[in-house]
Amino acid sequence: MANDATMRDYVDSELDQREQTGHDVEELRAEARRTDLDTTALADLLERIEAAPRGEFRYVEPDELDDILAETDAHETDGTTPQRAALPEAFSDRMLAAWRGRVAGNMLGKPVEQGEYWTRARLREYLVAADAYPLTDYVPAPDGLRQQYELRPDNWDMTTRGRVDGSCRDDDVDYTVLGLHLLEKYGLDFTTEDVAEEWQLRLPYHQTYTAERAAYRNLIEEIPPSQAARHRNPYREWIGALIRADIFGYVNPGRPDLAVRQAYRDARLSHTGNGIYGEQWAAALTAAALVADDVREAYDRARRYVPRQSRTAEAIDAVTACYERGGTWEEALEDADRRWHGYHWVHTVNNAAVIAAALLWGEGDFTRSIALTVQGGLDTDSNGATVGSVVGAVVGTGGIPAHWTDPLRDTVRSAVFGFDGVTISDLARRTESLATARGSS
Numbered sequence: 001m002a003n004d005a006t007m008r009d010y011v012d013s014e015l016d017q018r019e020q021t022g023h024d025v026e027e028l029r030a031e032a033r034r035t036d037l038d039t040t041a042l043a044d045l046l047e048r049i050e051a052a053p054r055g056e057f058r059y060v061e062p063d064e065l066d067d068i069l070a071e072t073d074a075h076e077t078d079g080t081t082p083q084r085a086a087l088p089e090a091f092s093d094r095m096l097a098a099w100r101g102r103v104a105g106n107m108l109g110k111p112v113e114q115g116e117y118w119t120r121a122r123l124r125e126y127l128v129a130a131d132a133y134p135l136t137d138y139v140p141a142p143d144g145l146r147q148q149y150e151l152r153p154d155n156w157d158m159t160t161r162g163r164v165d166g167s168c169r170d171d172d173v174d175y176t177v178l179g180l181h182l183l184e185k186y187g188l189d190f191t192t193e194d195v196a197e198e199w200q201l202r203l204p205y206h207q208t209y210t211a212e213r214a215a216y217r218n219l220i221e222e223i224p225p226s227q228a229a230r231h232r233n234p235y236r237e238w239i240g241a242l243i244r245a246d247i248f249g250y251v252n253p254g255r256p257d258l259a260v261r262q263a264y265r266d267a268r269l270s271h272t273g274n275g276i277y278g279e280q281w282a283a284a285l286t287a288a289a290l291v292a293d294d295v296r297e298a299y300d301r302a303r304r305y306v307p308r309q310s311r312t313a314e315a316i317d318a319v320t321a322c323y324e325r326g327g328t329w330e331e332a333l334e335d336a337d338r339r340w341h342g343y344h345w346v347h348t349v350n351n352a353a354v355i356a357a358a359l360l361w362g363e364g365d366f367t368r369s370i371a372l373t374v375q376g377g378l379d380t381d382s383n384g385a386t387v388g389s390v391v392g393a394v395v396g397t398g399g400i401p402a403h404w405t406d407p408l409r410d411t412v413r414s415a416v417f418g419f420d421g422v423t424i425s426d427l428a429r430r431t432e433s434l435a436t437a438r439g440s441s
Contacts, residue, residue, distance in 0.1 A: 101392020
């Protein structure tokens with residue numbers, strides 16, 4: 001998704017977005033299939049798609065923070081001067097493990113990040129042929145077999161087994177780094193306008209994708225941050241906001257109620273609806289994980305911060321129900337495929353199901369958790385980063401086998417201006433400083 005979208009891309013993706021949110025676009029979709037439409041005609045069609053009437057829609061999916069919180073089952077204090085949560089004795093170690101886990105999980109998924117090609121079936125086929133199913137280490141890329149499959153040409157030689165030498169640059173880590181800078185510069189009361197400013201100062205435009213690139217383009221065209229998520233941004237419920245969430249959980253250990261408020265201020269720059277809920281959920285997961293005794297405790301606590309009648313909630317709850325009735329990981333993801341058929345492979349909702357399944361069936365084992373995540377397909381590196389972060393925060397550095405972290409050489413490659421080559425341990429130390437000295441949010 002690295003290239004600038006064309007007007008036809010906007011039309012096709014907006015049709016999907018509108019259809020998934022209960023709008024009647026059947027006739028407009030038929031019109032869009034014409035191949036003789038020029039840019040002007042497509043722009044006119046896009047305006048009519050955006051004005052399409054909404055029919056019955058069984059979900060309740062607000063965009064404003066107070067309305068979102070009213071739709072959740074969270075009943076924790078959300079005052080402006082919260083008391084500091086009691087932190088575990090091994091908090092420093094768990095923070096470092098969260099950062100390490102995020103980078104390692106991201107790296108595991110990078111060479112197979114192309115959901116249209118790397119389906120679960122093809123992933124299994126490839127890994128079985130490579131004698132690496134289920135995964136217990138980075139994805140192998142043996143000669144001969146590699147030529148038969150489409151590993152990512154821009155990174156496979158830096159992210160596959162035996163070739164990892166420090167982390168490979170990726171937006172899933174860039175946003176965590178940028179979020180840390182944002183919090184250090186503006187404090188925990190940062191605004192959406194501050195986020196917009198730092199994107200433009202610190203993040204190269206062509207290192208952003210889908211919803212973020214659309215919002216960035218809108219900012220350059222002087223559309224206010226409060227409106228940037230909605231103007232010609234058909235990706236506004238995709239996974240881009242979810243990948244930015246973890247830092248807001250890191251600086252609010254044990255306080256998911258505060259983490260989701262910060263995540264909201266970040267997410268609303270580029271996302272609406274389930275795009276926002278995904279970031280809030282992931283922020284709640286990491287906030288809870290840093291003080292939880294096990295992954296399931298963090299999982300259950302974070303679920304309370306997802307609007308109960310949203311598609312994200314349905315995706316998570318369907319996976320949970322399958323797990324609790326003794327179903328298999330495969331059954332859970334097959335059900336998700338049916339429920340969310342037609343959703344893009346980087347949409348928030350279907351990827352939430354993959355994350356949920358990995359956290360449940362991974363049962364607190366770091367290797368099994370990130371392996372299941374990547375074997376689940378869709379946005380493999382983004383999901384791997386999130387799951388690696390959450391499980392790492394629970395199990396600490398001792399719970400992450402060294403073969404995941406040693407090849408990273410404690411180094412992050414980043415496109416964020418001023419941060420390339422920073423150490424993971426320094427990022428963790430700086431994050432801990434914010435977490436332990438936090439004030440009001």
